[in-house]
Amino acid sequence: MPDPAFPLIHWSDNGAELSAHWRSEAGVAPPRRVVLADDRTTADAAYRQASEGIALLWRGDFQNARQLLQAMARRIDRKRRKPPASPLDAFNAHRQAQAQRARTLGMLLIPLDAGYAIPLRRAPDVKAACQEVYGDADGPDGVTSVVSLRELLGLIGAHEWRKKGVEIAALGARIHPYYGVFSPVRGEYIELVARAPLPSSALAFDIGTGTGVLAAMLARRGLQRVIATDTDPRALACARENIGRLGLAGQVEVCEADLFPPGRAPLIVCNPPWLPARPSSPIERAVYDPDSRMLSGFLDGLAAHLEPGGEGWLILSDFAEHLGLRTREALQTMIDAAGLKVLGRDDIRPVHPKAADLSDPLHRARALEVTSLWRLGVK
Template sequence: MSGPHLHWTDEAGRAQTAPWHSESAAPPPKRVQLADDRMPADQAFRLVSEGTALLWKGDFQNARQLLLALGRRVSRKPKKPGATLTESFNLHRMAQAQRARSLGLLLIPFDADYGIPLRRAPDVKAACEEAYGPANGPFVVSLRELLGLIGAHEWRKKGVEIQALGARIHPHYGVFSPVRGEYVDLVARAPLPKALEQQGIAVDVGTGTGILAALLARRGVPRVIATDQDERALACAAENINRLGFASRVELRRADLFPSERAALIVCNPPWVPAKPSSPLEYAVYDPDSRMLRGFLQGLAAHLAPGGEGWLILSDLAEHLGLRSRAQLETWFAEAGLKVQDRLNIRPQHGKAMDPDDPLHAARKAEVTSLWQLAVI
């Protein structure tokens, strides 16, 4: 099998190898040691802190317990006295990355058909097929990634209740879950542009789970074109749109930002923070150099029908973190030939905004999410 491989030495001193899988494209660890139930957590922590991966050969449930123990030992970095919010954000991201690297070094083997050859291992075949596709031989993956995959499988079955839709949205693995509902509430209550009465097309740019496309259809928009460049997102959106009964009104297309048609309403909820993501899922949160945001603004005027509106849904968290200023955002509006018709605001209600121990609490507490109603100058 082509692709990266993991190499280690077995109990008999023989060289072994297996394909390595990482959704974040992390390279296979260079140092690998076998580990089982006899390894104390302190020894395991010392090894992963030094960059040595642990290929687990013991009881699966004990591996989960060991991962929890390692997580407790990868303690939060203390706050830097006098640090600015920008410095705190950068320190927080560095700590997150180091934590992910360390906890990602506890590894689990798979056999040829998504079976885990360990005692008390769960049946994860369905979850693996949803995320990875058909089985393609043995491989090794980090336990942390596997647990994320299992969690995503459960979320996909259960779904997320969306009050504005009166229904559940079922996120797929690798597609950002709409757990923060304030941006959905903004789209639910913003007045639809009158141009929709003459040219009844709306576009949902970067549809993800399809939640905003479904909401626009529920609000009576006769035709919605939902775009995304990620195949997982398009498959997820298609399943949700079909389940909700909007397949005749919502068309899904693979595209980077806009379709070819002009539209009376174009909605975009881009990643809110201009920083580098460290995993595929983080592309829903982090937008390097504000690429998606700027691309949306720069192309909006050319894709709006006469009298149409663009709805930009954006948190000001980046402004509080010192990563982007309000003046910069308004300059981008003007450079794109856009004016602000109106702006709806809402404060987030998620747990981190209420947690004084969160390293970014000051920024989260001040955060406001806005729906900017933009029109061509």
């Protein structure tokens, strides 16, 4: 019986009906219509078929497949779109366009052997990258599988980031992100934690630790003990590896918990996803927080987990406010309803490249964005 975690994808080859396991970290269902493609396939033909929901299983040179994917992306990106009337319209149009782009480019497929070898000319060795994401190289039932080239290139890129790491200036070290775990490439929120006055050096909770970067920052600042929580298995493994690599395992405990660990602490830190919208894939969960569930959960539970006189640090961008997804008044209402008061706030402007990119469809909102560390206490 087929493993429901690995549905089958079917296609025909010279009259023979073939199938393989379908892999999709984004949870995309296997394409229903699949045709074979090779080096003779033109970019116009590939783009037309992909736009119609027809997947192309590549049988040619691997590097030519990469070039074809780039050519398809150029055809998508040069389509002119009507300027939106408001930032919220721009956001909705941008998400719709990104989703359509992902669906279309996801239609170019690559086969994988049971040991994660790509049976194509000039194909790279992707075994290590696939093992980090998919697990055991034998694969399900020891049979071949199929994956979108776009996802495979994402795995390869994530593997390189994991090896090389991201330099964190405030930490004076590198953090090595796993695939699907939010990479700390935006350093402003780390800078806020690095410079905020500590209410105590005894204990801190880091809620939703991700790569463990904020837990490491707190430990480097002299916190005797930090308990870092997350629910995602990859994030937990990633945080433990980073904490161990930095020699901070004696100070930082990484544990699985839905928001708060048991007990109370004089300092509780949380950097929730900044945009109250539904993620279109598991990988987007670090960016999108449906109905502000994590933000609400943190605020509503903070008072019960803070020691008397303690502080909760909420690190939050106001990007959602400039997009029309949440108002400042709504955030203040959430804080008040949780029995909390604002003790202070430290703001910082973003320095990432998109903040100055005039071609970005969300530039109007990005140009106004400010990231803040809200110091919260119990009323």
